[in-house]
Amino acid sequence: MSLKQKLSEAEMQRIKDAVKEAEEKISGEIVPVIVEQSGPYRTANYKACISFSVFAFIVIVILDRYIITDATHTLYYDPMFIMMVVVSAGLVGWFLPNLSYSVKRLFLSRQHMDERASQRAENIFLEEEVFNTKHRTGIMLFISFFEHEVIVMADKGISKVVEQKEWDQIVNLLVENIHKGQIVSGIEEGIKRCGEILLEKGFIKESDDTNELRDDLRLN
Numbered sequence: 001m002s003l004k005q006k007l008s009e010a011e012m013q014r015i016k017d018a019v020k021e022a023e024e025k026i027s028g029e030i031v032p033v034i035v036e037q038s039g040p041y042r043t044a045n046y047k048a049c050i051s052f053s054v055f056a057f058i059v060i061v062i063l064d065r066y067i068i069t070d071a072t073h074t075l076y077y078d079p080m081f082i083m084m085v086v087v088s089a090g091l092v093g094w095f096l097p098n099l100s101y102s103v104k105r106l107f108l109s110r111q112h113m114d115e116r117a118s119q120r121a122e123n124i125f126l127e128e129e130v131f132n133t134k135h136r137t138g139i140m141l142f143i144s145f146f147e148h149e150v151i152v153m154a155d156k157g158i159s160k161v162v163e164q165k166e167w168d169q170i171v172n173l174l175v176e177n178i179h180k181g182q183i184v185s186g187i188e189e190g191i192k193r194c195g196e197i198l199l200e201k202g203f204i205k206e207s208d209d210t211n212e213l214r215d216d217l218r219l220n
Helices: 009-022 042-067 079-099 101-106 110-127 164-179 183-200
Strands: 029-035 138-144 149-154
Touching: 009 029, 009 183, 029 110, 029 183, 042 079, 042 101, 079 101, 110 138, 110 149, 138 164, 138 183, 149 164, 164 183
Parallel strands: 029 138
Antiparallel strands: 138 149
């Protein structure tokens, strides 16, 4: 199921309205972003392929040593047959991570997924031009479903006066709601809290302030 299928038009509008409401009193720009996953993770396919192949070969060895003792099973002792079994198991291992996120995660380290999510967040920050505001006051709320990763990234106009612990609190808020299955509500609360933080830090909307970045949710 694609991201557009997971979120209805009404839910997308709720997020857009939350951004618009949060920006009514502040000079900052809030950009919510959701991605399905932060990378193709071909490493998982390679690892699964090798693991399944090795497992198949070990099974054959065990059968040969401890279970099958009848030498009439000539096909079983055929090198070509053994190779076909091992290759077939490897192919199953290669394609399985593409069919199941749970299987794919088994062959990936937490560090690897964190690094890819951080890199994807940085790339989208640039692609969506979150930095392209008059006073460098853009904030991106980034959610990557596969990695279960949430990142709040603020431009330098904001990051120099807001401590990281305040962004961490928003991350925890979003994660808590996502675990409850309340993704849209979590994003709404996160957006609202971003607006409150900027207001507390003095990023008050001026009379000549314009909406520099669109308010809708970005799906990548």
